[in-house]
Amino acid sequence: MPVTESLVHAEDLDATADVPVALRRKEHIRHAAVTDILGAAEAVFARAGFSGATMAEIAELAGLPKANLHYYFRTKAALYRAVLDHTLTLWLAQTDGIRNDADPMQALGDYIRAKMRLTATHRDASRVFANEMLHGAPHIGGYLRNELKTLVDEKSRVIDHWAQKGLMDRIDARHLFFTIWAATQTYADFQPQVCAVLGKSRLTRAELDHATEQLVRMILRGCGVRGSR
Amino acid sequence: MPVTESLVHAEDLDATADVPVALRRKEHIRHAAVTDILGAAEAVFARAGFSGATMAEIAELAGLPKANLHYYFRTKAALYRAVLDHTLTLWLAQTDGIRNDADPMQALGDYIRAKMRLTATHRDASRVFANEMLHGAPHIGGYLRNELKTLVDEKSRVIDHWAQKGLMDRIDARHLFFTIWAATQTYADFQPQVCAVLGKSRLTRAELDHATEQLVRMILRGCGVRGSR
DNA sequence: TACAATCCTGACCAGCCAGTCAGCATTGGA
DNA sequence: TCCAATGCTGACTGGCTGGTCAGGATTGTA
Secondary structure, three states: OOHHHHOOOHHHOOOOOOOOHHHHHOHHHHHHHHHHHHHHHHHHHHHHHHHHOOHHHHHHHHOOOHHHHHHHOOOHHHHHHHHHHHHHHHHHOOOOOOOOOOOHHHHHHHHHHHHHHHHHHOHHHHHHHHHHHHOOOOOOHHHHHHHHHHHHHHHHHHHHHHHHOOOOOOOOHHHHHHHHHHHHHHHHHOHHHHHHHHOOOOOOHHHHHHHHHHHHHHHHHHOOOOOOO | OOHHHHOOOHHHOOOOOOOOHHHHHOHHHHHHHHHHHHHHHHHHHHHHHHHHOOHHHHHHHHOOOHHHHHHHOOOHHHHHHHHHHHHHHHHHOOOOOOOOOOOHHHHHHHHHHHHHHHHHHOHHHHHHHHHHHHOOOOOOHHHHHHHHHHHHHHHHHHHHHHHHOOOOOOOOHHHHHHHHHHHHHHHHHOHHHHHHHHOOOOOOHHHHHHHHHHHHHHHHHHOOOOOOO
């Protein structure tokens, strides 16, 4: 009897459903392996894109035989989706501060700073996301049209509310978000360009802080946020 | 005697050097073929990236047999470089208006508008460029460190000069360029995200104009450009 | 027409890569 | 200790893809 039929692959474990008992008993092994694989896969997919990445390279980076990857993830595409899912959760966070009763200067400033920090600490995730987008977002179209759109619509209403209270200009908040996302992600996605123009071999923490503060200042003033001079 | 030895491939024709006479006589054939191939290659590379693109697909889109591609471009990498070279020239242009004696509001505004227009009309080129950057810019590192850096340094001095004359804030012009490039290119590179959030199936001319004017206004005010309210 | 230079292409090949599978190893509960 | 479930892996394969090549077709000049 082939073992395959009783396997439960990582990409299927999206809930605490009624998983066979034996699975739960050894789930620390599974969890450790899956974590290692996802980490290696993120790095390789970021560097080479989906087509350019090879399962062999991911396996080597994870320190596992290639066949072991296929034990946990049926296909390369399934592994890629898992990496994407893992990173998408990062993108939805950080907007907590944007609320009707918050101060625009503080909330927007903090949001931009948080985005910039996230981009710097999760460069590979940012690049995987960017790559997916560049090629038409075939795997995450649903996420964009649902979760993301809902979130942006909601936060846009907050910004409209701020404008109505005279705390800032009336603007199209959605395009403001596009600009913020683009301006922050460029330091991860287009790092070679940034480094080349700055004449540095790598982006230092200080340089990023400098960029962040200038960006915050420019955007706040650009939106006429009260208190930003 | 193999024909190969007398071939002159497209990627070698970078100057008006002493090319064999017979080449010049039929150069309209060569020119037409090369143009077709580059166009098809740009589209396919934009959609699939370097690794994901196949010579067969490019050939089909160009309406040529695959072997014919290899007649004009030795390798896939050579074809890719040619596409990149072709698009890089686009990126260096458009900065003519940024001069010491120009009006910042007019010059910067026009620059942003031009970038946005370029991005919209050359979406595939933008995506090929973005893809190259995402993967570490292995083919164009030299271009970034030389031509691009020189250009940005020069234009940054202009902006410093404007600031010194009190026409705008003192800012780090290089990061301003990063923001402008990112904010404009996002409408090409991340189009799926933009469309999803806006709830549209495609970006209309009107929507882009709307985005452009808001971006111009925000950046000019954000830099304290005199005359932008 | 003769001819050289260039253009063009079907057929082929070698290497790479995702995915498979049989069988062995390990785990942990009874 | 036994045993079922799960973990693990070397060796293999089929298909795809970049690249080659021999040889024929066109072009334009003399």
